Amino acid sequence: MLINIGNRTDIPAFFSTWFYNRIQEGSVCVRNPYVPQIITRYRLNPDVVDALIFTTKNPAPMLENLDLISAYNQYWFVTITAYGRDIEPGVPPVADVIGSFRELSRRLGQKALVWRYDPVFLGRKPFFPDCRSGSKGYPPFRVPLSSAVS
Numbered sequence: 778m779l780i781n782i783g784n785r786t787d788i789p790a791f792f793s794t795w796f797y798n799r800i801q802e803g804s805v806c807v808r809n810p811y812v813p814q815i816i817t818r819y820r821l822n823p824d825v826v827d828a829l830i831f832t833t834k835n836p837a838p839m840l841e842n843l844d845l846i847s848a849y850n851q852y853w854f855v856t857i858t859a860y861g862r863d864i865e866p867g868v869p870p871v872a873d874v875i876g877s878f879r880e881l882s883r884r885l886g887q888k889a890l891v892w893r894y895d896p897v898f899l900g901r902k903p904f905f906p907d908c909r910s911g912s913k914g915y916p917p918f919r920v921p922l923s924s925a926v927s
Contacts, residue, residue, distance in 0.1 A: 778825055783832035785810070790835035790867070797842050823848040830854070832893075834868045837877040843884060853881055856893040 782788050788796050799805040800821055809815040820826075828850040831839075836855055855878050859871050868874070882890050 778819070779828050779830055780805075780819065780821070780826055781830045781832070787833050787835065789831050789833035789839045791838075793838035793842070796839075797845055800845055828852055832856075834858075834865070835874060835877065836881055837869065837873065840877060840880055840884075843881075851885055851889050853885070853890045854893050855881070855890060856895050858894060 782796065783790075786792070803822055804818050804820050806816050806818050809817070826849055829846060830852045832854045833839075834856045836853065855874070857871060857874050857878065858865065858868075860868070862868075878890065878892070
């Protein structure tokens with residue numbers, strides 16, 4: 778069984794304590810988004826979970842207790858964008874997210890991480906920054922990730 782963490786909300790960024798409590802309890806209840814009356818309990822045990830799949834814009838809150846999930850296979854999709862606080866007020870500065878990404882890579886290995894660039898905005902304001910040059914008021918985005926991902 779694959780457990781997808783962060784697809785509906787950024788659990789690693791905002792609810793890491795809750796998630797680690799579920800791991801320690803050994804189960805999680807999930808409400809069906811289409812039929813809210815249906816609630817399913819999933820066992821959280823490395824014997825039945827093939828992998829934990831994380832989707833986040835901020836893995837930092839998970840790093841301190843990462844050892845609590847070391848028995849699980851893990852795969853992380855980390856969204857890294859160079860948007861500012863006017864677009865993503867709840868996301869740390871890009872350099873901080875890159876630092877967390879690199880720490881995950883160091884601890885879990887390159888094959889456990891994927892860099893996502895999402896979302897791409899269309900509109901009057903140039904929301905799609907030229908990440909190579911830091912143009913249009915956005916910070917330069919030149920931190921090499923090649924050593925952190927395969």
